Amino acid sequence: MTKTKRDGGNRGRIAPTPTGYMHLGHARTFLMAQQRAREKGGALVLRVEDLDSARCKPEFTESLIEDLRWAGLEWDEGPDVGGAYGPYDQSQRAGVFIDAWGTLRKAGALFPCECSRKDVQAAVQAPHDEGSELIYPGSCRDRSSAFESEDEARTVNWRFRVPDGETIEFQDGRKGLQLFVAGVDFGDFLVWRKDGIPSYELAVVADDIAMGITEVVRGEDLLLSTARQLLLYRALRETPPTYFHCPLVRDEQGVRLAKRHQSLGLREMRRQGVSPDELLGSGDP
Numbered sequence: 001m002t003k004t005k006r007d008g009g010n011r012g013r014i015a016p017t018p019t020g021y022m023h024l025g026h027a028r029t030f031l032m033a034q035q036r037a038r039e040k041g042g043a044l045v046l047r048v049e050d051l052d053s054a055r056c057k058p059e060f061t062e063s064l065i066e067d068l069r070w071a072g073l074e075w076d077e078g079p080d081v082g083g084a085y086g087p088y089d090q091s092q093r094a095g096v097f098i099d100a101w102g103t104l105r106k107a108g109a110l111f112p113c114e115c116s117r118k119d120v121q122a123a124v125q126a127p128h129d130e131g132s133e134l135i136y137p138g139s140c141r142d143r144s145s146a147f148e149s150e151d152e153a154r155t156v157n158w159r160f161r162v163p164d165g166e167t168i169e170f171q172d173g174r175k176g177l178q179l180f181v182a183g184v185d186f187g188d189f190l191v192w193r194k195d196g197i198p199s200y201e202l203a204v205v206a207d208d209i210a211m212g213i214t215e216v217v218r219g220e221d222l223l224l225s226t227a228r229q230l231l232l233y234r235a236l237r238e239t240p241p242t243y244f245h246c247p248l249v250r251d252e253q254g255v256r257l258a259k260r261h262q263s264l265g266l267r268e269m270r271r272q273g274v275s276p277d278e279l280l281g282s283g284d285p
């Protein structure tokens, strides 16, 4: 019942992080992913991005699956869980990330880094607040290092060396041509944490490749991440998917929805008698 190979067809995915309950913004993005996969006659995969064990909770995974089903989301494959398809859990897929890290390292695309803990801690979560981007100053770029084994090498932090000054461009399915300059809009970014966890950027790319994803649908707050991820695809010598970045859902004050917006949480909307059909149809909240 599981299948994680490229099959030549169109494949989309939804990739929630179980650190809280889902809100209207997630639902709209995921329903868009489903609609686009269906239109192309393709399959949809559910991948739970639960690598950060300190923040991800099994009860949030359970609730998000229940909320997804209520919202009308159906995915087309996954491990057998009592006769239904379960999600793929990133926490069970360490080998995929270790392989991708090894390939990048052998290609000379990475360097070990001893810089700030705060920087490093943030890396495992998708960087939704791009405004606060700090450009890595390059302190460890040329530091020499030797490791006795691959296992030992994975006990330090590793960054991807970006090609300073290069413009990374891509066509977004909704927003058109996007341009970002490496070293200006973003700097050398983390791919591996010394506690053995890949960063968000590496985990997403390694998994999208392993799962044969052909289109990524996600929020437009991850446009800059797409530029970083395209560099990973190139260094890994893999073909990137196409991208479609959805508008963010905001509250009446224009603030992007977050877990604190309880009234626009799917649980609360369901409790108040909102129907799944109304989720997409209601325009702005």
Ligand code: GLU
Pocket (backbone or CB within 6 Å): 015, 016, 017, 049, 126, 204, 217, 218, 222
């Ligand atoms: N787990 C990531 C998030 O919650 C997924 C982002 C992506 O679709 O790449 O934002």
